Amino acid sequence: MSNMKKGALSALALLAAAGAFAQAASPAPMAREGTYEQTLCFGGPNYVVNASDTDRYGTYQTTGGTQSATKAFDSMSLECIGTFELRSSVYKHKGYCVFQDAAGDKFHVADTAAPQGYTVELLGGTGKFKGITGSANVERLGAMTPIRQGTMQACRRVTGSYKLP
Numbered sequence: 001m002s003n004m005k006k007g008a009l010s011a012l013a014l015l016a017a018a019g020a021f022a023q024a025a026s027p028a029p030m031a032r033e034g035t036y037e038q039t040l041c042f043g044g045p046n047y048v049v050n051a052s053d054t055d056r057y058g059t060y061q062t063t064g065g066t067q068s069a070t071k072a073f074d075s076m077s078l079e080c081i082g083t084f085e086l087r088s089s090v091y092k093h094k095g096y097c098v099f100q101d102a103a104g105d106k107f108h109v110a111d112t113a114a115p116q117g118y119t120v121e122l123l124g125g126t127g128k129f130k131g132i133t134g135s136a137n138v139e140r141l142g143a144m145t146p147i148r149q150g151t152m153q154a155c156r157r158v159t160g161s162y163k164l165p
Contacts, residue, residue: 030128033163036070039141040078043153057085060152066099072128076101082111090115107132122162129164136160 042064050056061081068074082095093113100106105127111120118138125132141155 030072030164033161034070035161036068036073036136036159038066038068038070038073038076038158039155040064040066040158041153041155042078042080043147043151045150046152047150054089055085055087057083059083060095062152072101073099080111084113103127105129111138113138120158120160122160131165132162134160134162 042062044060044062046058046060048056048058059082061079063077063079066073066076066078068076076099078097078099080095080097082093084091084093091113092115093111095111096108097111098106098108105125107125107129108123109120110123111118118140120136120138122132122134122136124130136158137160139157139159141157144153144155146152
């Protein structure tokens with residue numbers, strides 16, 4: 001066999017092997033329902049109005065990222081906005097977050113903190129997350145000292161379940 005034919009066959013074999021590897025590396029489709037756990041860390045500006053020693057009100061806007069053993073929920077970017085209040089030393093907040101994966105698929109949530117607990121409701125999404133619903137509980141992971149006046153930094157563990165249509 002000529003060197004040219006051997007070279008062409010070697011190149012074809014290499015392309016076939018690369019194609020097989022690429023197919024094997026394709027992500028598995030997301031399960032239609034399941035559980036997930038995410039650790040998310042975020043930071044950004046917050047604005048606070050101090051009304052008294054026990055009462056204050058404010059807003060926040062944060063960005064951050066996630067880590068998760070559940071591939072569909074791993075390495076996502078997030079952006080959140082919300083309001084909070086501390087009245088008579090009782091904390092409450094209501095916020096909304098949008099999570100986006102590397103492919104550009106998104107899901108959005110509403111999160112609520114009240115004396116009864118800290119929860120998330122999955123409201124919908126795009127791409128592989130289109131029509132997603134579900135809920136989760138949130139655990140605060142320690143306190144961080146703000147790096148700059150008027151900002152906040154924090155991490156949370158979110159554990160919940162989801163369903164897709």
